[in-house]
Amino acid sequence: DAATTPHGLACPAGVVSHTGLAGLALGGGYGWLARKWGLTCDHILAAQVVLADGSIVRASPDEHADLLWGLRGGGGNFGIVTRFRLRLRQVGTVHHQVGVYSLAEAAQALATYRVFAENQHPDMHAVGCLKVAGRQDWIPRSLWDQPALFLTAVWLGAPEQGPEAASALFDKAEPAGSRSRQLTYAELQALGDHGEPHGNRYFTKSCYLEDLTPEAVIAILASAQDVRSPLSSIDFEYLRGEITSVPDAASAFPRREAPYIYTASAQWKDPSQDAGNIAWTRSSVAQLELWHYGGAYVNYVQDEAATKVREVYREDRYDKLTALKAEYDPTNVLRSNQNIEPARAE
Ligand SMILES: Cc1cc2nc3c(=O)[nH]c(=O)nc-3n(C[C@H](O)[C@H](O)[C@H](O)COP(=O)(O)OP(=O)(O)OC[C@H]3O[C@@H](n4cnc5c(N)ncnc54)[C@H](O)[C@@H]3O)c2cc1C
Structure with a gap:
């Protein structure tokens, strides 16, 4: 579980290195490169997503573009991403x-x-x-x-x-x-x-x-x-x-x-x-x-109530997100997260 890097530093596979790409990218993704190249979510070009009803869709600028919009910062609310297409950067x-x-x-x-x-x-x-x-x-x-x-x-x-x-x-x-x-x-x-x-x-x-x-x-x-x-x-x-x-x-x-x-x-x-x-x-x-x-x-955001999630996204964006949630996960199957509730049908 431990590796030695080119500069001879021991890199035990600890909690930071174990932190996953998917959750980080879907919620935004700040890091050392963000000021130079933007957020991790800005690098999501496309994704394969398993929706709450079990169907599999591709989100890209040409297919389900609204879902791609939501995946870039909306967290794990709209489906389970099983494949990302990401823009990569060269860092030496x-x-x-x-x-x-x-x-x-x-x-x-x-x-x-x-x-x-x-x-x-x-x-x-x-x-x-x-x-x-x-x-x-x-x-x-x-x-x-x-x-x-x-x-x-x-x-x-x-x-x-x-x-x-x-x-x-x-x-x-x-x-x-x-x-x-x-x-x-x-x-x-x-x-x-x-x-x-x-x-x-x-x-x-x-x-x-x-x-x-x-x-x-x-x-x-x-x-x-x-x-x-x-x-x-x-x-x-x-x-x-x-x-x-x-x-x-x-x-x-x-x-x-x-x-x-x-x-x-x-x-x-x-x-x-x-x-x-x-x-x-x-x-x-x-x-x-x-x-x-x-x-x-x-x-x-760790343990706050739904009002906090609304505040995170601000009213106007939150309304758009709840409509998106109603389209892709209308019964809120994916709710063990910083939850965006589906908009209710009138
Ligand atoms: C030690 C540590 C350091 C951190 N440092 C930073 C940092 O520098 N910058 C930063 O931006 N964030 C940082 N974070 C926060 C990090 O972005 C979140 O914890 C993020 O959720 C981690 O992603 P994960 O894939 O490990 O998520 P998990 O803990 O596995 O899951 C968290 C949530 O993410 C969603 N999710 C995860 N995988 C998927 C998937 N495949 N499809 C759909 N939804 C999914 C789900 O809603 C899930 O409930 C740090 C966290 C830790 C623990």
Whole structure:
């Protein structure tokens, strides 16, 4: 189950690498490549779909084009996809640079991140994470086991240009410790595996943010300090780029213009701590209400009621989706999901 990659890194087949393509693509699909090339769902060219009545159809621009529209962001509501035709992209080696900051330095670093991220080249994708620092060599001992800010820049252009491209971030916000290296795309994707092993307990809550103002940063840092488990994390990133190049009405995926996505991910081991950890994720998102952009990413909606799914898609799009659901799954056979209910016949 484990492999060694070209750069000698062990890639245990962990929970991130195991996360499937189908659910990710049907709900949207954010990742390192989204700012450069758009969402995964924008790469669905056609699909073979088993409908709720057992019939098999092909969704493409020429056949069941309405179904193809729904598969690009509508999740698993309309049928079981048994084959995708996807547009592929060539990704070689990427430059990966990460800097760590104490919480005392974090507000200043995030002010720099905000300017950098909102002006970054489409080949750049910079993300932030607040979590308890591990004991790696490149992290200063004073930060080991302490809540800390990690800023990561991934450069998808020529790898040798990466350090220069990331310098506007890391020269201005000089980290307490940093690591810079080249990775294959598979290695990059597997980096999170060791941090999210199978068997732990997880709960995620997410929202889009309008902006990362200094006031919002204060609230985010307070939430990082309030964390209930040393395994939990807060992740955020500036989106836009090619995500916004697809017209809003062209697919079921909503909120393409959202500037930032923010996610509080609780991870813990002991079931008796469920309530406190779940409450932390909820309050982490709720206390940012002033900066909420509206809606949420459907693949990060975990346990909310149907009203939340309606809010995710917004009223106008939701009405179109319920009509589509009535056409392809009128009795709501496929309901164990972020459910879009079929429109009722008048
Ligand atoms: C560790 C981790 C990291 C993640 N990171 C990201 C990330 O970086 N970016 C991002 O966008 N998302 C991320 N996600 C969320 C991810 O997009 C969803 O969990 C997604 O549902 C995973 O797809 P899956 O095929 O594994 O779905 P499953 O868990 O197998 O299924 C979830 C739902 O997807 C639908 N579905 C799955 N397969 C099919 C199919 N063949 N046909 C029709 N419907 C189907 C169904 O509704 C099903 O209930 C992450 C999730 C995890 C657990």
